[in-house]
Amino acid sequence: MLGIDGNAEMIAKAKAQYPELSFTVCDAHDFTVAERYDAVASNGALHWLTRDPDAVITQVHASLRPGGRFVAEMGGAGNCAELIAAMQTAWREFGLAEPELPWYFPTPAEYATRLEEGGFTVRLLEYAERPTRMTQGPNGAADWVRTFAAEPLGQVPAETIEPLLMRVNDLAAPALRRESGWVADYVRLRFAAVRAADTSRDEFQDATELAAAGSRHTLRALRSV
Ligand SMILES: C[S@@+](CC[C@H](N)C(=O)[O-])C[C@H]1O[C@@H](n2cnc3c(N)ncnc32)[C@H](O)[C@@H]1O
Numbered sequence: 001m002l003g004i005d006g007n008a009e010m011i012a013k014a015k016a017q018y019p020e021l022s023f024t025v026c027d028a029h030d031f032t033v034a035e036r037y038d039a040v041a042s043n044g045a046l047h048w049l050t051r052d053p054d055a056v057i058t059q060v061h062a063s064l065r066p067g068g069r070f071v072a073e074m075g076g077a078g079n080c081a082e083l084i085a086a087m088q089t090a091w092r093e094f095g096l097a098e099p100e101l102p103w104y105f106p107t108p109a110e111y112a113t114r115l116e117e118g119g120f121t122v123r124l125l126e127y128a129e130r131p132t133r134m135t136q137g138p139n140g141a142a143d144w145v146r147t148f149a150a151e152p153l154g155q156v157p158a159e160t161i162e163p164l165l166m167r168v169n170d171l172a173a174p175a176l177r178r179e180s181g182w183v184a185d186y187v188r189l190r191f192a193a194v195r196a197a198d199t200s201r202d203e204f205q206d207a208t209e210l211a212a213a214g215s216r217h218t219l220r221a222l223r224s225v
Contacts, residue, residue, distance in 0.1 A: 002022045004031055039071065040064060040068070047074045047075035050103065061119050066197050071191070073190045075105045077105050090167040130186045140176070140177060141172040
C-alpha cells in the first residue's frame, strides 16, 4: 500500500495516523512507483488535478498491473454551481477580474472517454447530486470559499476580502442556507475502471511480425507441395 498527496502536511497527518503504512509527497501528474499495484483509489482529489487530466490517468495506468482497478470519486460537471455563481457575481460586483477557479469538473461522458483512451475499461460510472453539509466554519459559503478557493481569494486586495465574502454569503444563501445549516451543492462522479490487458506497441509489433513470419512460412509450405 502506498498513499500519495501533493501536500506535505496531508502526508504528515496520514503518517502520524497510520505509521505502519507508506506515504509519499508527489504530484499526481508525474508520480512513478517501483512496483505495480492491484488497485488505485482516489477520493476528492482528481478535480484538483487541472494541469493535465490525461497525464494523471496515464500515471495511474502505469502504476497498475493489467486487470488492476482504478476506483475514484471526484467533482463532476455542475459541482458547486451555486457557490461558483455566487463567487462570480460577487467578484464582478466588486469590480474584480473573473476568479480563476482551480477545479476541473468533467461530465461523465468526458471522463469515461478519457479513461477509455487511457487504456481503461469503465465498469461502473455514477453521476449524482450529493448535497453536503458545510463544516469549514460558522460562516457558510464564506468559510467554504476561504477553505477551497484560497487561490482566487489570494488575488483579492486584503481590504476587499471580508465584504466580498459577505456578499458571496448573501448571494448563495437562498439556494444553500437551510434551517439546519449551510449545504454545499456537490455533484459527484464515481467510477470503477479496470486496466485493460496489455496491448503495448512492442507486443503489437511482435504479434504483427509473428503473423507476417507465419504467412511467409505458409507461403513457402504452399510452394513446396
Ligand atoms: C479535498 S482534498 C482530498 C484529500 C483526501 N484524498 C481525502 O479524501 O480526504 C484534495 C487533495 O488533493 C491534493 N492535491 C491537489 N493537487 C495535487 C497534485 N497535483 N498532486 C497530488 N495531490 C494533489 C491536495 O493536496 C489535497 O490533499
